[in-house]
Amino acid sequence: TTSETTSVTLISPEIINLPPLNQHKPLSNMSNSEQKIEGSTLEKVEEKPTECEEEKKESNQPPLTAAGVEAAEEAKLRSKYPSVGRPMAGHSAFLQKRLTKGQKYFDSGDYQMAKQKSASNKSRMPPLLAQPTGEAIPTPESVPVRKTSIIHSKLTSAS
Amino acid sequence: MAGNGDIQWCFSQVKGTLDDDVSEADIISCVEFNHDGDLLATGDKGGRVVIFQRDPSSKNCHPRRGEYNVYSTFQSHEPEFDYLKSLEIEEKINKIRWLKRKNPAHFLLSTNDKTIKLWKVSERDKRAEGYNLRDESGQIRDPTSLTTLRVPVLKPMELMVEASPRRIFANAHTYHINSISINSDQETYLSADDLRINLWHMEVTDQSFNIVDIKPTNMEELTEVITAAEFHPHDCNVFVYSSSKGTIRLCDMRQAALCDMFEEPEDPTNRSFFSEIISSISDVKFSNSGRYMISRDYLSVKVWDLHMETKPIETYPVHEYLRSKLCSLYENDCIFDKFECCWSGNDSAIMTGSYNNFFRMFDRTSKRDVTLEASRETAKPRYLLKPRKVCTAGKRKKDEISVDCLDFNKKILHTAWHPHENIIAVAATNNLYIFQDKF
Numbered sequence: 316t317t318s319e320t321t322s323v324t325l326i327s328p329e330i331i332n333l334p335p336l337n338q339h340k341p342l343s344n345m346s347n348s349e350q351k352i353e354g355s356t357l358e359k360v361e362e363k364p365t366e367c368e369e370e371k372k373e374s375n376q377p378p379l380t381a382a383g384v385e386a387a388e389e390a391k392l393r394s395k396y397p398s399v400g401r402p403m404a405g406h407s408a409f410l411q412k413r414l415t416k417g418q419k420y421f422d423s424g425d426y427q428m429a430k431q432k433s434a435s436n437k438s439r440m441p442p443l444l445a446q447p448t449g450e451a452i453p454t455p456e457s458v459p460v461r462k463t464s465i466i467h468s469k470l471t472s473a474s
Numbered sequence: 475m476a477g478n479g480d481i482q483w484c485f486s487q488v489k490g491t492l493d494d495d496v497s498e499a500d501i502i503s504c505v506e507f508n509h510d511g512d513l514l515a516t517g518d519k520g521g522r523v524v525i526f527q528r529d530p531s532s533k534n535c536h537p538r539r540g541e542y543n544v545y546s547t548f549q550s551h552e553p554e555f556d557y558l559k560s561l562e563i564e565e566k567i568n569k570i571r572w573l574k575r576k577n578p579a580h581f582l583l584s585t586n587d588k589t590i591k592l593w594k595v596s597e598r599d600k601r602a603e604g605y606n607l608r609d610e611s612g613q614i615r616d617p618t619s620l621t622t623l624r625v626p627v628l629k630p631m632e633l634m635v636e637a638s639p640r641r642i643f644a645n646a647h648t649y650h651i652n653s654i655s656i657n658s659d660q661e662t663y664l665s666a667d668d669l670r671i672n673l674w675h676m677e678v679t680d681q682s683f684n685i686v687d688i689k690p691t692n693m694e695e696l697t698e699v700i701t702a703a704e705f706h707p708h709d710c711n712v713f714v715y716s717s718s719k720g721t722i723r724l725c726d727m728r729q730a731a732l733c734d735m736f737e738e739p740e741d742p743t744n745r746s747f748f749s750e751i752i753s754s755i756s757d758v759k760f761s762n763s764g765r766y767m768i769s770r771d772y773l774s775v776k777v778w779d780l781h782m783e784t785k786p787i788e789t790y791p792v793h794e795y796l797r798s799k800l801c802s803l804y805e806n807d808c809i810f811d812k813f814e815c816c817w818s819g820n821d822s823a824i825m826t827g828s829y830n831n832f833f834r835m836f837d838r839t840s841k842r843d844v845t846l847e848a849s850r851e852t853a854k855p856r857y858l859l860k861p862r863k864v865c866t867a868g869k870r871k872k873d874e875i876s877v878d879c880l881d882f883n884k885k886i887l888h889t890a891w892h893p894h895e896n897i898i899a900v901a902a903t904n905n906l907y908i909f910q911d912k913f
Contacts (some may be wrong), residue, residue, distance in 0.1 A: 322500070322697075338840070379798075381744075381797060382741075382743075382746070384797045384798050384799065385744075385747075385748050385749065385800060386746050388746070388748045388797075388798065388799070388800040388801040389747040389748060389800075389801075390747060391801040392747060392801045393747075395801075398713035400843035410695060410696050410697070410698070410699055410718070411696060413668070413699065414649055414650075414668050414669070414696075414699070415561075416650065419477045419560060419561060420555075420560045420561070420562065421560060422557075422560050423555055423557055423560070426555050426560070426562060428779055465791060467489045468499050468500065468518060468520070468524050468549070469490050469517060469904065470489045470490045470500075470502075470518075470524045470544070470547075470906060471524060471544045471547050
């Protein structure tokens with residue numbers, strides 16, 4: 316039988332952090348967005364500022380009250396995502412998503428795999444080559460010392 | 475303490491790497507001064523706590539300087555895996571709260587999403603020498619070789635600061651812990667998650683009392699979550715908690731006491747899709763005097779008199795120019811950012827963060843406000859911070875920044891104000907900026 320080699324395609328870190336898709340408003344990601352790495356200046360996401368101003372002129376109410384401004388923003392949202400439900404009834408699905416923030420894994424094995432995968436992605440080496448299986452049975456002396464968990468915070472470097 | 479004149483803020487120090495090599499673990503997730511302001515603790519996403527100490531010479535020199543150096547650093551929480559729910563438990567430190575000093579050691583509570591820990595931080599500057607059963611290198615001596623006894627003597631040694639976990643309060647929260655607050659009695663504390671608040675005693679780790687539970691019997695009827703909670707600074711029976719619906723509840727733990735609800739009335743015809751989201755309160759803090767409290771919602775900070783629940787006594791707009799950008803902010807999730815707020819030591823000023831590494835200060839007496847920026851460009855010793863301005867429409871003046879050019883990745887969520895002096899700590903992603911009044 317011929318053995319087929321499967322090619323391992325690497326997913327580069329840039330692709331992993333995709334901005335939200337335009338099709339639907341992600342109910343995902345209710346988490347505290349302290350770690351927004353993907354670029355989120357307004358210019359990228361919204362129409363150009365000049366278009367906004369045109370919209371305002373058309374609505375014929377300068378200057379808009381706070382409520383008017385919000386209503387205009389809501390109209391913009393509805394035009395982009397018509398399927399977004401109005402969360403007036405306390406947006407229960409919304410909140411429930413928030414309560415279960417954090418990526419769900421199938422089980423602990425899935426979690427371990429995901430952790431190892433992200434570590435090997437950072438090292439940019441094909442996973443198979445990073446850990447050679449070796450030729451000899453390891454002894455305590457030959458096994459590398461387990462790294463301590465504290466990786467020093469950069470706040471402690473002199474300033 | 476500061477007078478009522480406008481404070482001139484100067485750069486003092488910045489901690490953390492200033493280059494672009496930021497790993498997620500370095501992102502600062504909380505900042506807290508201790509009760510005398512001599513210690514400043516930070517927690518980060520990697521579960522580490524770094525404590526800075528005020529440089530004693532900086533306190534006594536003329537002009538006084540607010541300088542802090544690293545005092546202790548330790549790994550408070552590790553990532554865990556909840557095997558029952560197949561969920562990762564982040565090691566990110568959500569809150570740090572200091573206990574008041576009772577003895578030479580320092581105690582603090584730190585919490586991640588699920589577990590609260592009491593840490594003891596103590597100094598060791600003496601070592602005993604001249605043991606009988608051990609020699610100087612620690613090797614056990616042969617007992618038969620001992621002919622005389624001696625009393626070990628204490629000799630000075632280089633200062634060592636050790637942190638050790640004294641209590642671990644685990645398994646009491648189904649949902650994610652957002653707040654911890656120590657009671658004025660210094661013996662009990664509360665921990666709040668999205669739906670419940672528990673009351674703990676420092677000495678008891680295997681039990682806690684549930685004092686608030688807003689979980690509906692049917693989760694489909696869930697309408698609000700708890701966003702923050704705090705004990706009153708002086709009344710041991712009073713605490714407050716805020717919700718995602720924009721309400722604040724002042725609670726009294728005494729039997730048969732009623733609970734007051736603080737909420738600004740809103741014209742129902744003005745409600746939009748965004749109304750409830752932006753009314754969600756991200757932080758609530760009692761004043762040092764205990765007579766007022768501030769609440770932070772997405773666009774403003776409000777000051778409440780505890781005796782009047784009908785409406786706030788003061789409202790300060792933080793970044794009103796974002797109201798016309800709510801659609802985009804909803805799309806990039808920034809509308810859910812949880813900004814904190816804080817009081818100055820004498821309650822005359824309020825500070826809170828914004829985007830583009832801007833932070834805002836409001837003087838309650840003069841009613842003046844200022845926008846300042848924590849940036850690497852101004853990280854020069856004693857550099858006087860210049861007020862920043864955001865322009866919304868049309869002509870942009872020199873030095874102003876257009877709202878569309880703001881960097882929404884650079885958010886200042888965590889700030890802290892020294893309890894007695896005009897020294898502030900501002901967390902900008904992975905950097906901790908320390909600013910001081912022009913002394």
